[in-house]
Amino acid sequence: MPVVRTATFDDRPRLDALRSRLHPWWPQDTLDDALCQLADPCADARETPKSGHAVILMIENTHGDIVAFAALALGAVEGTPPFFSFHRDRITSHSHALDVHRPLETLGITNALTHHIRLGPIGLFDTADVETTQLLAAGCLGYLLTANHARAPVLCELPGTSDAHGESPFWHGVGGRFFGVSHARAEALWQARQRDFLADMLPLYPLYVPLLPETTQAALGVEHETLTPWRHALEALGFVESEYLDIFHGGPTLIATADHLSARTRRTQATTSPPPGSLWVRPPSATTPFEAGLLDTDQDTAFEPDALIQYFEAPYPTSASSAGDCR
């Protein structure tokens, strides 16, 4: 069975080479941070996070090729620069006399997610490979459940949808009207962390969604189609779509509180045989990186307890476990 593990500095050249294959709308700052911080295999994931603290989790296939990776920014600390999102709110205008109810959606700027842990970008080079997608998400979950970071909520902002020309209908309707520069220029500055322009140029007041161009409205909270399997994997782990959107492309922001993640996945005692599909996590040791995996659902091999390994009950519904997961 494949495993997911933290990347080490030996992986850097291969990871760097894969950057070009990432969707261009993924914010790459976390990846940059994580690449710079790649260290010994035994780097302790449980150190106290500081601003900019980031790691990479990755999966290799049997040929040793990296088939997937995810960057995680753990620096949910005071002093983090403001993180901008659109908050999708609702105001209902209601006329008693006329018996009119109009729930009006608005999009307003917020920095409420500044201290969240950030998941992404992720590289999934075969998006049809559900197994790898689920393993990557579960590995991130395992890392978050066992690493000694502050128990902040976790967000994953997904790149938004694009039109037939590969352009962002959300940018067309929002950013393009406020920033006064091209999408490419704004993206490049953001990636280069020159972000003062967000506070300077983003609309002061909430925008009314019904006034936005229809293509923009249709793009709100819609992830790029290549990321739908990843979204489903996160949702299975307890992530939920929030009322926050990516400021450039209007992609959805999935959020999970640490509490909800751990509620979804219950730790089982290592002395009893964990059910198939369970998540196992081995913290880093002096010689090995952090590793995690999912127990095979079909395999019948005898369970061998390992005191270092923690087990969590099946994060994904399996044929065997579904009976216990019905609601």
Next chain:
Amino acid sequence: MPVVRTATFDDRPRLDALRSRLHPWWPQDTLDDALCQLADPCADARETPKSGHAVILMIENTHGDIVAFAALALGAVEGTPPFFSFHRDRITSHSHALDVHRPLETLGITNALTHHIRLGPIGLFDTADVETTQLLAAGCLGYLLTANHARAPVLCELPGTSDAHGESPFWHGVGGRFFGVSHARAEALWQARQRDFLADMLPLYPLYVPLLPETTQAALGVEHETLTPWRHALEALGFVESEYLDIFHGGPTLIATADHLSARTRRTQATTSPPPGSLWVRPPSATTPFEAGLLDTDQDTAFEPDALIQYFEAPYPTSASSAGDCR
């Protein structure tokens, strides 16, 4: 062991008599609705909810006195009148040149919670009685998990804190400046469902929290002290404090998605012995109301399976179950 059950029309006189003992800041509209709808014991809780659909869950002691009750408004349907909350948001103002970071909290009006299921008011006549408090919360959870309502999120708005004179510091700083009437008058109209004045009079623009009187700031999201045990019980079930506040008193709004509630409490098969502390739920029958309870943690009586009863794993940590619930 005490049970929690849905109230029937026979209970109405006793419930009516208890109203006067409720905290005056509880919104009583759900209770009014529920009292009007009290029906046969066998009324089917699984009917499709409509606007205004509400039930009461209650607990009696061994003398047959009602010691606690809770009203639940299930009418999370289209056409529900707008529900007003303050949304507590954050905008960080940041000057690069001056190296100044000021995270500024704001309070803005929103109707985003309009379609949530509403829990409350609750009557808990011995707030020190943790067992009854937990049972009442667990009973509500059991009802929500098994009733066939739309799977909307559930909110519980807790009455806010009061000062030494019994007045609301939040009202003093907010409502009192916008409504132009006394707190009592505004409350009375709200209870009487004459609520157009909210949309008419509430501030159009978000308020800056640092400009509010200090006593008002200190009251944001603080529940009335008599409700702290109830808050803890809800939080143990998966409710989390949200960024929404009660518009009159600034009390916290606890929210749980149906998803999170069910993730917290896992259904166990009735054929195996459920662990102590488990929640059991019996749907209403032709002769009995909905009933729920918690399995005794100490008792050693043999488990007798009942096909009608559904069991959910321990909603509250117990000494016996805590080993399996650590994170």
Next chain:
Amino acid sequence: MRVRPVRATDLDDLIRLSAKAGKGLTSLPSDRTRLAARIDHAERTFKGHNVYGEGDFLFVLETDDSQVIGMCGLMDAVGIQAPWYNYRVSLSVASSDTLGVIKHQDILMRSNDLTGKSELCSLFLDPGFRGGQAGRLLSKSRLLFVAHHPERFGDSLVAELRGVSDDSGRSPFWESLGRHFFDMTFSDADWLTGIGNKRFIAELMPRYPIYTTYLSDEARAAIAQVHPDTQGARRLLEQEGFHYNHHIDIFDAGPALECPLDRLRLVNDRVSVTLATLEGSVKSTLAEPFLVLAGELDHCRMTTALAYMKDEILFVDDDTLRRLECLTGTTVSAAPLAATRQHRSVS
């Protein structure tokens, strides 16, 4: 011709007039009961029985043979008894050193800023009498009334002018903005407002500012523009001291013109004079058209007259005396009809 306060006996004439008014005049409904109530209210206003903020000074224009051919009104102060809404056309400027960009965005902000100002309203002239002096008399007489009774009014006047719409009454501004919030047609909204039902405006109009980038080109072009039929009225008011101060109508984006009382041409030009007659006609080269007001409040009469003024005496002809119901020696308020000194325009 003269202008005088409306009376109950004018009801039939006004009903007949209102039938000639098109959609443009929302404040003159051809509904007998409503109109009778308005006349009654106006009569009480002229008698001083109104609460400040509810005063409705309604005048009629009548011919020398007492035929009513026009009307005009004045509200003493808007927004006192119920909120008064406009959009304020404002500018948002953002700049970024990083981007090297400075960006101007026009925004429309919900505004109650005209609260307390007095409003010119309900002007209507029988189409058969347009083109002559009647329109000027009708429009300017109420300004002289304000100049004569400033204590009855706010410290500023405002006139909301009809905005751009096409022949079918379709407003591009409404189609692009109002429609999304009010869930009704422009004419329904206009009609509701006309019959005094304005609650729905507070309830349904957007609370947050609107970025005009989200309006159609046609709608943006209509902001603060008047309907072609209203351009004459706009020019006339501008000559009297009114100017556009960035407030527009929330339905059709027509401009609200404002004039502080101390800049009203007629406040500055009005003088108290004694009436006298000349031997023969006053149609000398020295004569010019004057606007004259005699009497107070519910007894006032106003007319235009070719007259000339010397040493606080206004020389008029006998017809004018008849129209004003005055004898020579009476003290009246008068001012030149035309704004003699137009404001120089500096480009």
Next chain:
Amino acid sequence: MRVRPVRATDLDDLIRLSAKAGKGLTSLPSDRTRLAARIDHAERTFKGHNVYGEGDFLFVLETDDSQVIGMCGLMDAVGIQAPWYNYRVSLSVASSDTLGVIKHQDILMRSNDLTGKSELCSLFLDPGFRGGQAGRLLSKSRLLFVAHHPERFGDSLVAELRGVSDDSGRSPFWESLGRHFFDMTFSDADWLTGIGNKRFIAELMPRYPIYTTYLSDEARAAIAQVHPDTQGARRLLEQEGFHYNHHIDIFDAGPALECPLDRLRLVNDRVSVTLATLEGSVKSTLAEPFLVLAGELDHCRMTTALAYMKDEILFVDDDTLRRLECLTGTTVSAAPLAATRQHRSVS
């Protein structure tokens, strides 16, 4: 005494002057390099080398023996090269039939509405010369300059007047509002703005409107009020056609007075006249004080003179000719120094 464009050779005099200026004048820093740069920029502005929106017309007042005793400035258009911020004092009216309440709340809205207007700035007069005609000449001369060169300016002028503060420079408005957002003292904020560092305003000022109910009583009372030392300047500007149009300074809430160019008294009163001298003195009963401008742009000179005007000829004395560096027969711009007709105030 006369007013003329600043020159590089004035630097020492201005350094000396600025040392006499208190905290009130943020735009005249006593920093040699900065002041030299400003003078250099102003010289280029007078020569017409400025980009519109960067023009800074800086004048000095000199005595007949060429001693510089005051200065005053004019920015051609604010907010073009960088955003210009004010609060707009607005009103929010809410009403509820259910409650039987109508409630007025004053709100302060972030505003860039003065963008594109020309600004009067940097007025400073040596304290030893206050009380006489010097102050009027200094303040009004630049208005005549605008009237003479309207094409160089926006369609409206604005002057931001110093707001209320106590002897220690403490502004009640700042203490109640700005402090919460800017995290610095009033004098630091003022100083930063004075040296042209205004980026922080965009970055830190509140984006949402402020309900004034949350300000201290003292702060509310300071809105649109001038410092006691500035009351004279306010009156003078009001006489010239300026009025408060609901914009205030974001730091100390001092009023921004505005005047559309076509309402500027000197635009309307300015005439082109030919200079002439009378036999003897012009101190006849017919003479009145005039403001006179000779020459164009960087060559202009302005002074006050007791003069009298007849048939487009202005009769002045020899001193005036000297100050203006003119011979008789020269065409100049002139206007009465005093606003002859004060606007009648209607209560």
